[in-house]
Amino acid sequence: MxxxxxxxxxxxxxxxxxxxxxxxxxxxxxxxxxxxxxHVTLVEAGAWRDPEHYPYSVYGxxxxxxxxxxxxxxxxxxxxxxxxGRCVGGTTVINSAICVRTPEDIxxxxxxEHGVSGLRDAVLGHQEELERELxxxxxxxxxxxxxxxxxxxxxxxxxxxxxxxxxxxxxCAGTGQCLQxxxxxxxxxxxxxFVRELDxxxxxxxxxxxxxxxxxxxxxxxxxxxRFRDPSSRRRGGKFLIRARRGVLVAASVTRSPLLLARSGxxxxxxxxxxxxxxxxxxxGVYDEVVDMNVGxxxxxxxxxxxxxxxxxxxxxxxxxxxxxxxxxxxxTELVSKLREYRHLAMWVAAVRAESVGEVRSGLLxxxxxxxxxxxxxxxxxxxxxxxxxRTHFAAGAKRILPGVYGLPYSLGPDEVxxxxxxxxxxxxxxxxxSHLFGGCVMGSDPARSVVDDHGRxxxxxxxxxxxxxVIPTNLGVNPQHTIMGLAxxxxxxxxxx
Amino acid sequence: MTAILKHALCALYPRTDFFPGLADMDLDRFLHRFRRxxxxxxLLGMYAGLVLFVLTPVLTVYVPLPSFLLPRSLLxxxxxxxxxxxxxxLRSLILVLKLVAGLCWGxxxxxxxxxxxxxxxxxxxxxxST
Numbered sequence: 001m002x003x004x005x006x007x008x009x010x011x012x013x014x015x016x017x018x019x020x021x022x023x024x025x026x027x028x029x030x031x032x033x034x035x036x037x038x039h040v041t042l043v044e045a046g047a048w049r050d051p052e053h054y055p056y057s058v059y060g061x062x063x064x065x066x067x068x069x070x071x072x073x074x075x076x077x078x079x080x081x082x083x084x085g086r087c088v089g090g091t092t093v094i095n096s097a098i099c100v101r102t103p104e105d106i107x108x109x110x111x112x113e114h115g116v117s118g119l120r121d122a123v124l125g126h127q128e129e130l131e132r133e134l135x136x137x138x139x140x141x142x143x144x145x146x147x148x149x150x151x152x153x154x155x156x157x158x159x160x161x162x163x164x165x166x167x168x169x170x171x172c173a174g175t176g177q178c179l180q181x182x183x184x185x186x187x188x189x190x191x192x193x194f195v196r197e198l199d200x201x202x203x204x205x206x207x208x209x210x211x212x213x214x215x216x217x218x219x220x221x222x223x224x225x226x227r228f229r230d231p232s233s234r235r236r237g238g239k240f241l242i243r244a245r246r247g248v249l250v251a252a253s254v255t256r257s258p259l260l261l262a263r264s265g266x267x268x269x270x271x272x273x274x275x276x277x278x279x280x281x282x283x284x285g286v287y288d289e290v291v292d293m294n295v296g297x298x299x300x301x302x303x304x305x306x307x308x309x310x311x312x313x314x315x316x317x318x319x320x321x322x323x324x325x326x327x328x329x330x331x332x333t334e335l336v337s338k339l340r341e342y343r344h345l346a347m348w349v350a351a352v353r354a355e356s357v358g359e360v361r362s363g364l365l366x367x368x369x370x371x372x373x374x375x376x377x378x379x380x381x382x383x384x385x386x387x388x389x390x391r392t393h394f395a396a397g398a399k400r401i402l403p404g405v406y407g408l409p410y411s412l413g414p415d416e417v418x419x420x421x422x423x424x425x426x427x428x429x430x431x432x433x434x435s436h437l438f439g440g441c442v443m444g445s446d447p448a449r450s451v452v453d454d455h456g457r458x459x460x461x462x463x464x465x466x467x468x469x470x471v472i473p474t475n476l477g478v479n480p481q482h483t484i485m486g487l488a489x490x491x492x493x494x495x496x497x498x
Numbered sequence: 499m500t501a502i503l504k505h506a507l508c509a510l511y512p513r514t515d516f517f518p519g520l521a522d523m524d525l526d527r528f529l530h531r532f533r534r535x536x537x538x539x540x541l542l543g544m545y546a547g548l549v550l551f552v553l554t555p556v557l558t559v560y561v562p563l564p565s566f567l568l569p570r571s572l573l574x575x576x577x578x579x580x581x582x583x584x585x586x587x588l589r590s591l592i593l594v595l596k597l598v599a600g601l602c603w604g605x606x607x608x609x610x611x612x613x614x615x616x617x618x619x620x621x622x623x624x625x626x627s628t
Contacts, residue, residue, distance in 0.1 A: 005627045047625035059601045060621035063535045071539035079590060088626075207626065231625060232535070294615065321613055322604030326597040331510040332577030335596075336517050342613050406582070406589070428586040431593065 002199055005048065006208035006228045010238040013204060015041040017495075018224050018244040019251060020211045020260065023090020024484040025468030026251030027190035028130075031198045032492035033249075040203040041242050042195065043224060045210035045252070046087035047231035051192065054093075054181035058322040061180040064231065065094050072255065074358065074434055076373025078427035080279060082434045084253055088207050089191030091253075091481075096178045096299035096317075097167040097187045098479040099136040101127050102486060103307070106476055114473045115445030116454045122493070123486035130485050134168035134188040143174030145296015147346040150287070151316050152301055154396030162303035165315070168481075169297075176318050178298035209240055214248050214264035214464065221248040221464035247463035247495060249456075251488065254437035255368040257470040258360050261441065261451070261458065268451050268459060270442060275358040275372055276475045278436035280351030282317060283386050284328075284402040285393030286411070291346045293318035301348075307477040311353035312385040314392070319347050327431065328402065329410055338410075345402075348392065350385025351436065353477035354378040360440045372434070379425040382432070390417050405429050436480050441466045442473040455498075456491035467491045500529060503544075505566045506551045507599040509577045510592075518608045520599055528602040536598075543594035550588050551580055551595060558583060 004011055016038040019030040030042045047064070055061050062069045067086035073079040085091035107120040130136075139148065144164065155162035168188040178187060185192055199205060208228050215223040223244045228237030250257050258272040298318050306312040319327065321342055328338050358372025374382065390401045394414045401412050403420055406429040412419060423429070444450025447459035450473070456465040467488040469480055476483055504525050513519030533541065556562045558579035559572050568576060581592045603609060607617035 003626060003628060005625070049625045053622045053624045053626075055621035056618040057601075057605045057621055059532075059605060062601075064621075064625075069537040069540050071537045071543075073539070078586070232623070290614075292614065320604065321609065321615070322600050325511070325600035325604045326593060329582055330578045331581035331592065331596060332574040333512055333514055334574075334578045335581070336511055336514045336519070340516050428590075 003048065003205045003207065006230050006237050008237050011240040012242070013041060014243045014245065015039045015204060016244065016246045017041070017249060018043060018242050019249045020224060021090060021251035021253065021468060022088050022190065022195055023085065023251060023253065023468065024092055024190065024481045025488040026249070027089065027194040027198070028485045028488040029249050029251060029467045029492040030203065031194040032489050033496060034198050034201040034203050036496040038246065038496065040198060041206065042198060042203060043206045043209050043211055043226070043242065044088045046085070046207065048088035048191065048205070048207040049181070051181065051183045051185050054183050056180070058180065058320050061094065065181055072368060072370065074370045074372040076358070076371065076427065078430065078432070080432045080434050082255065082370060082437065084255065084437070087191070088195055088205070089189045092189040093181050093191055094179055095481065097169055097189065097481070098299060099131060099166045099168055099482050100478040102476065102483040103478060106474065109474050110443070114443060114450065116443050116473070119454060119487070119490060122490040123483070126489040127482050127486040130482065130489070134193060135170040136166050136168050138164045138166050139297045139300040140172060143172040143297055144300045145174055145176065145293065145318070146291045147293040147318055148296055148300030148316050150291065150346055150396040151348055151392060154392035155303055157395035158392060160303060161305040162301060162314070165297070165300055165302050172297055174296045176294040176296060176298055206240060206242070211252070211260060212263065214250070214260065215243070216265055219460060220462040224248060244463070247465060249465045249467050251466070251468035253468060254440050254470045255360055255370060257466055257468055258440035259362050259366070259368055262362060263366070266458060266461065268447060270449050270451050272360045272440050274439040274442045274473060275360050275370060276438040277354060277372065277434045278313065278351040278475070279354055279374060279382065279432050279434045280349045281382065281386065281404070281430050281432040282347045282349040283389045283393065283404065284345045284347050285396065285398030286341055286400040286402065287344050287346065287398050290343045292343055293346050294320055304478060306388065307353060310381050310384055311477065312381055312388070313351045313353065313477060314385065314389060315349050315351070317347050317349045327404060329404060346393070348389045350382060350389050352378055352381045352385060353475050354381070355475070374427050376425055379427060382430065383420070383423050383425065387417060387420050390420055404431055438469050438472040438475060438480065441470040443471045444473060455494045456487070465491055465495060500526070502552060502566060503529065503548055506548050506595060509565065509573050510581070510596055510599050511603045512574065517612055518606065520603055523602060523606050525602065532598065540594065540598065543591060544598050547591035547595040550591050554580055554588060
């Protein structure tokens with residue numbers, strides 16, 4: 001037995017380690033444990049799709065690859081969607097595979113504010129290995145696409161630091177399909193790399209298998225149980241139970257790991273607390289030339305020049321027509337007429353290194369409920385970010401920008417950026433997306449304010465480790481996949497050495 | 499219910515000189531799929547948006563009629579104003595309607611052709627079952 005998918009019959013097994021979740025945290029930890037000689041069973045709630053089975057349409061991607069169609073919304077003043085993957089490989093299948101090492105100041109902050117020490121050398125060392133293993137390379141010029149090239153021009157004109165993004169991509173063909181899964185197998189998402197390696201090393205993989213509970217004997221984690229679920233019809237299948245001789249690693253995502261621990265009987269005051277994120281929104285630039293933002297790397301340019309002050313990341317993001325259609329304001333003939341400009345649009349995004357803190361709870365039906373609202377300071381950062389993006393568009397030659405902010409004109413010219421500077425601070429005026437999630441099972445030395453220690457071990461429990469973004473106690477200000485993978489490998493190595 | 503839903507979606511994406519409208523597409527097939535596949539939250543949002551779309555012409559074009567009784571020019575104005583209405587719940591639920599309708603409209607071969615994009619092949623339905 002190597003891979004077990006949806007079935008009506010029940011299934012049981014025994015292994016050294018069970019890993020729940022196959023995204024950036026789970027897949028890295030699982031393969032590391034397997035490389036260390038352990039038998040590992042990887043359990044994933046979503047289906048296992050190979051690149052040839054990825055959908056072509058946005059409809060198909062939302063249905064088959066995203067968690068609940070990306071329809072989980074943060075409840076605050078505004079309702080902004082939270083975007084995550086739900087398939088073997090997790091969010092690495094649907095993200096842009098952006099590779100950024102954990103900034104030095106983050107380790108110092110973790111030590112200062114959370115008593116977490118001894119991670120820096122291990123994480124950075126593992127990140128160097130991961131960059132080699134997953135072919136981290138800057139976007140090649142032939143795959144950059146015009147939208148990314150224009151952003152570089154604009155930033156250079158304004159004189160701030162920006163760069164071509166480094167991604168885990170091998171020979172990018174510039175198909176602009178990163179967010180729908182790379183059918184060309186260029187993106188090194190973890191379903192085609194580490195999950196496949198785990199399979200080759202004799203590990204077991206359960207897909208379509210959402211875990212209901214972690215089995216605890218006293219304070220010791222001894223396995224997991226759940227029930228298969230058909231990924232298309234959502235019909236429930238047989239039960240599964242996997243017993244773990246040495247431990248259970250949880251990497252089910254920021255919104256689901258805290259709930260799984262709570263359902264299983266873990267009672268810590270910080271569970272579900274300290275949710276953080278990088279909320280972001282974009283501004284379209286309208287150019288005279290044909291940009292065709294859907295051609296080239298989906299995200300090929302970024303600037304971290306504003307990461308520390310005021311706390312922003314700028315990047316490109318190409319959107320398919322289906323998404324642009326709903327992103328432009330208005331409806332009816334007015335909306336459809338605006339869409340004629342699609343080929344001349346470039347979308348660049350400002351993501352806020354937000355200080356606001358929220359929480360993850362269980363809803364009445366056991367679903368994740370995220371309470372999260374940006375405070376005024378974060379909204380000022382977001383607005384400032386949009387102004388920077390707008391200025392960059394104009395520096396790159398845009399004739400107009402489409403800010404997409406309620407209360408502002410649909411389109412602004414170069415002399416009207418001041419309107420954006422004075423734009424509303426009410427989050428309801430913005431159509432934003434919450435990505436890059438952190439917290440819920442945060443690391444720390446104090447069990448009153450954290451859930452896991454600096455080995456990822458859940459306080460007061462044995463054989464129970466969390467190794468996904470939920471352990472990250474602060475906002476990073478950079479794309480988190482590399483940090484999640486570095487931490488997961490660190491925790492797995494420490495587990496093997498324990 | 500389907501006829502009213504189609505009315506609202508088609509009002510948001512009408513035919514223009516350049517693009518086909520949702521009315522020119524196989525909306526029945528799309529809605530059948532979406533009702534089967536869509537998440538509970540999205541379906542809830544879509545129907546809530548539909549109710550608001552139908553009932554709010556009195557707020558947007560100041561006519562106390564349901565949207566499906568509006569003449570074409572007023573319906574178009576209602577679609578535009580409902581999507582940019584000052585009340586956040588109305589505006590955001592119309593956004594859900596726009597999102598759902600956009601998934602059908604933006605993927606249509608004739609729309610993609612007009613945007614210089616190749617048609618999308620049918621989505622594979624397979625996954626690893628063993």
